[in-house]
Amino acid sequence: IMPTDDFTRFPLQMWQRVFSRVKKAVVFMDDRCAETLHWNGGFAALLEAGARNLKQFSSFESCRVDEPKAVFVVSTLLKGRTVDIIKDIISLSHIQYCVVFTTVAHSVHLMANNVTSDMDGTPVFEQFEEKLCEWMGNMNYTAEVMHVPVVFAPVSQQLIITPIYEHLFPLLTQDLQAINANRPEKKRFGNLVDVDLHSLPAKLQVEVKSLASALNSVFEATCTKEESFAVGPMSRLIAGELANHPQAKNRRKTAPNKASIIFVDRTLDLTGAVGHHGDNLVEKILTVLKPLPGHVTDVQVNMMELTSLQQTTHSENTLAPGCLAQTQSPAAKSLWETMLTSKHKEGVLEVRRHLVEAASKEKLPIKMSMGRVTPEQLCSYIQLFRSSWRALESHCGVLQLGLAVAQMLRHPRLPRWDSCLAFERLLLQALADSDFPTVLRQLLPLMKPCGGEGSSALGSRLGEDECGPDELILLLVYLYSLADEAQPAGNEQQEEEELEKLERELIGALTLVVTRETDLSPLLQKLTGKCCANPEELTNERVHSAMEEMFETLRGLSHTRDHLKQLHSVYASSDGVHQATYRPFLRQILEEVFHPDRQECPDIEHMSGGLTDLLKTGFSMFMKVSRPHPSDNPLLLLFLVGGVTPSELRLIKELTASLKPGTQVLVLSTRLLKPTDIPELLFNTHRLQPDVSL
DSSP states (O other), X not given: OXXXXXXXXXXXXXHHHHHTTOTTOEEEEOHHHHXXXXXXXXXXXXXXXTOSEEEESSTTOOOOTTOOEEEXXXXXXXXXXXXXXXXXXXXXXXXXXXXXXXXXXXXXXXXXXXXXXXXXXXHHHHHHHHHHHHXXXXXXXXXXXXXXXXXXXXXXXXXXXXXXXXXXXXXXXXXXXXXXXXXXXXXXXXXXXXXXXXXXXXXXXHHHHHHHHHHHHHHHHTTEEEXXXXXXXXHHHHHHHHHTOTTHHHHHHHOOEEEEEEEEEGGGOOHHHHOSOOOOHHHHHHHHSOBOTTOSSOBOBXXXXXXXXXXXXXXXXXXXXXXXXXXXXXXXXXXXXXXXHSOHHHHHHHHHHHHHHHHHHTTOOOOOOOSSOOHHHHHHHHHGGGGOHHHHHHTHHHHHHHHHHHHHHTOTTTHHHHHHHHHHHHHHHHHHHXXXXXXXXXXXXXXXXXXXXXOOOOOOOTTOOSOOHHHHHHHHHHHHTTGGGSOOOSOHHHXXXXXXXXXXXXXXXXXHHHHTOSSOOHHHHHHTTOOSSOGGGOOHHHHHHXXXXXXXXXXXXXXXXXTOSSOOOOEEOOOSSSOOEEOOHHHHHHXXXXXXXXXXXXXXXXXXXXXXXXXXXXXXXXXXXOOOOGGXXXXXXXXXXXXXXXXXXXXXXXXXXXXXXXXXXXXXXXXXOOTTHHXXXXXXXXXXXXXXXX
């Protein structure tokens, strides 16, 4: 079997522990655990295991009188708000048997309770069991509390994500300022690279330690000895924590399997994350279709075409949406793999092929047509399945993926993808010949409020291919992350003054664009702190200060690679023959790792625990001690802290096959990215204070 199989099977093995306890129980689960379950068999798997119902983890939920058993699955510490909600649910119910699963290890609970010594047993969990019995009203009732790392979601054969840590993102310059603000003058950090784990706020320490503990549990279950490497400040903290994990030392002595794991900070390449160069179906589907409520990595697929309902605004709410996570059907799984890692055109052809095959199998009257695949053609194939309930049921996975593609292809916002791509290409070329303010100035004419020039009419931009505010923000991130690649102006001070003046103009123009929107996108609602979709309540001042904060963050983006010695550019300027191009950071890392000469790259830092390594480096002055290299092992795990895009998955797959066939590469990441996720993670995430219920 492939070494990666053990890793992709691990998430479901952890859920089996939960399933073994849910018989006849009402299960209460928070959103992040629910999203993890969604990719591990979903609600159906819980029902099959005998659960009576699945409810949201909320103080407004409870069990009925005839439901004496409850199971809680939470992604947080058993402290603070989490404890309050469990208590509320129990006090509204008549529970006699209660099981609580937390994804946070007991050792991290000890740290969160300021207990430094290693204690025998699980005292924090035992105390909580007593509390549960108190709340149930009888000390003889049954309460169990345990840790189970249900944090991994296998999205494909090549990708495992961690929805529990979907908001974990590498720190930025202003986070460093916030960390320094609480430190004495002499002990302030000059750079993010210098920050150590203990200097971080308690909540972020909990987050990093729980992630390292979850990764350790994977290596334990797969009997793997790992060598950890890191690229970027946040990656160093996680890799260092994993290397020094107290339970890992014994495992590393005896584990028969070997793997290398390289942690990479997403912030080292934001150009690739917000760019529209990814010629990929899934990236576009995630961008234009609405997200599934409470989810980050899946969307709502409208299932109307499979019914004879009339399309009205009301009928949309009567029908449960479909989704992309098709974990049951082998045909749907194989189609999803193709959609995820092939080019747009190949993906669309594969969708048509699967639909034709399914229809032929069911002897449905399909009219074959060659040539371009259109959304109408896909829908006409899908509608054939309406006539047979059995056919519908056996192919519903493929049908949902087919519908997702058809709905993306005819979505009014799709043309904007190509507009963004065209602008990005122009900006890339401009960087080669101009200083940064000159290139940035090219964005000003794009900042037109809704309704066009001089008209006071508030219009909607939906369906136009011109850039809306979301796309303008993406272009700004794209450009600022490449700012260092621009030609330097003759006079540095003059360039700085010009940039400040230009930024004030851009802030003014963007403020006008946003306040004139008739319909705030989810991103704008989050950025402006207006979670109502009612733009009339948006004041100029509020938008203006949100834009000022945004530009403060943008300023720091061009310096994220400053500390690197070799991989400090993701840009290749034009040489007269070839145009200027973007060079993905991951491509450069893999080229280093799989280089036939096994050169040592100073930026891919080997992180390992303990004194022996220090001694080795000391001795290496006298003896030849070779350091571990990421390509030493048959399995390479790439962990992207802050998300990975579908186009990068394709890149990794193709590069591995060409540079070092036979090596297995498995991608782990906090989430699967679409371009608009990045502004949210940059401008609207409490990176230093994650929600761990402290």
